[in-house]
Amino acid sequence: MQFKYLVIGGGIAGVSCVEGLAFLHPDASIGLITPSGIVKAVTKAVPVTKLLSDITVEETDADKLEGMCRVIVDNVTAIDPRVNSVLTESGREIKYSKLCLCTGASPRKIWYSPHVITIRDTDSVETLQDKLKTVKKIVVIGNGGIATELVHELSGVDIVWVVKDKHISATFLDPGAAEFLQETVLKKTESTPETMFKRMRYNTEGSAGPSLGPDWHSNVSLHGVARDTHIVIEYACEVERIVDAEETDTSCNVYVKLTNGKTLACDIVVSAIGVVPNSNILVRGPPFELATDSGISVNEFLQTNVSHVFAAGDVCTPRWEIAAHWFQMRLWTQARHMGSYAAKCMVGAVKNEPVLQDFAFEMFTHMTRFFGFKVILLGLFNAQTLGNDYEVLLRVTRGVEYIKLILKDGKMQGAVLIGDTDIEEMCENLILNQLDLTDIADDLLNPNIDIEDYFD
The missing domain is CATH 3.50.50.60 (FAD/NAD(P)-binding domain)
Incomplete structure (x- = not known):
């Protein structure tokens, strides 16, 4: 050919x-x-x-x-x-x-064991679904998008979430944004906003795709056999060793030893620690x-x-x-x-x-959803490459929205927008145009002012 x-x-x-x-x-x-x-x-x-x-x-x-x-x-x-x-x-x-x-x-693999599932593609999610039918306790390892969505979607199971950073979802979020979302994941209360999918969903049976994508969890049931859902987060640590339990040990299937000295007993381990x-x-x-x-x-x-x-x-x-x-x-x-x-x-x-x-x-842009919230990341959203020489404008309404704008020398460099903020287009334009905002910076996040009027 x-x-x-x-x-x-x-x-x-x-x-x-x-x-x-x-x-x-x-x-x-x-x-x-x-x-x-x-x-x-x-x-x-x-x-x-x-x-x-x-x-x-x-x-x-x-x-x-x-x-x-x-x-x-x-x-x-x-x-x-x-x-x-x-x-x-x-x-x-x-x-x-x-x-x-x-x-x-x-996907990076941390350990080879029948009780360790590396999440990356459709097949691995189907394997997890099957395993959950008999699972009461699970350890989730990773701090990126898939691990974050997985912890939110799991129910009827005790979860220990192992993150190497000092806050959750560090791949995408700063500590403030992580705290805003963490209240949702730890409480799992009825007030948690339901995920509103504006995309179409597709059912695929028996297919193995290259990797997971947006809304991969929308048609997936991730329910264990426990009556309630409990989440514990282990911060600033990594996995040191994973050991399968002895055949005579009926309390669990696998032990996970962490670098903070703790040893976790669980039924399965789910790994989502990035790709090579x-x-x-x-x-x-x-x-x-x-x-x-x-x-x-x-x-x-x-x-x-x-x-x-x-x-x-x-x-x-x-x-x-x-x-x-x-x-x-x-x-x-x-x-x-x-x-x-x-x-x-x-x-x-x-x-x-x-x-x-x-x-x-020209500019980094990404849109995703964490814990039911729309998340939009623009430009240097975590002040990447700016060192310590920048200013942060912040507006937080608990359970509703989290807005963080990154400014340097009076010009916008990046933004984190969680919730239905409706200012993503304005922020994108201000990052691309590098307009000097020194005189109006105090009003940028004033909820009583329609800031877009400044640019008409």
Whole structure:
């Protein structure tokens, strides 16, 4: 087989890249190699601001992409850039003019045990559901988005949440925002706002996708066999050791020893401690240049150091001089942007046309939901790269909203918006425009003033 464009990976980055290629160069031959017959695609993107969208992700049969590309369900064993070919497990040799690697990332595993479940994809969630039918006590390890959502969704089980930081959800939230949400997770009271899903939901049976996505828990029952739900959080510690219980021990299945000296007895352990890029791809010739986080290094056009080979999504790490208010986090939103932008760069290289970098790389934006609250993160939302030289404006209404604005030299640098604040568009514009807010900073969060009137 031979293709003008070949994409490896059936996740969001790979499918977005294929969709972009089919749109930009409809007459070209496009191939997609995916290890599974199931792929993930963004089926709906509702614009919230200029750069931020509320996306819907659907797991679907890879065959549904056949109108745009030729789908090859196989595993790649090696790349031979000397002859522009990819070798697969089934013995195929597939030629390409331009190749894009969208192989994603794999979850970090802390211990190998039948009682330790690493949460990352649909299969692992189904395994957890099955185990919960007999579980009374669970240890959750991790402090990112999946661990946070998991603790909120679990019920009928005693939970010990082990976080390496001094506050929950440290990947996304500062201590103040964590405290705002923590009241909800620890109380689990009737006043907890119900999650309002504006996205469509999809049922998929027996499918194994590359990774979990937005609203992964919306159709999943995570209920144990205990009558009540109790949550204990162990802060500033990590797992030192996990030991399976003896067969004669009927009190639990596994023991978890923590670095703070405590030993926890539980039925299962759920691990959600981040990912490692799937960059260990065999290259016949000089290998890929890797960044310190093991991602494949790419330039401003998502090109690798290997000729005619691009990379996008979780597998890559940018080595260009990034914009002041953007940084990489291995999130679905960025995988989608990178996949689409990679298509633009590949077509530009084939047609010898200039390519302007996508505006999505100007500013970090992310929208998610924690504990039933809408969470929007903009720019340097945790004052990343600012050191200690910045100012914080804060407005908190317990159980309703949490607003934090980051200012430096009178200009907005980032924002954390929890709840229905309706100021995300204004904040995005102020970060992008770098308007001097010195004279109106005191009124920015005054609830009695419609601040948008200042900018009409």
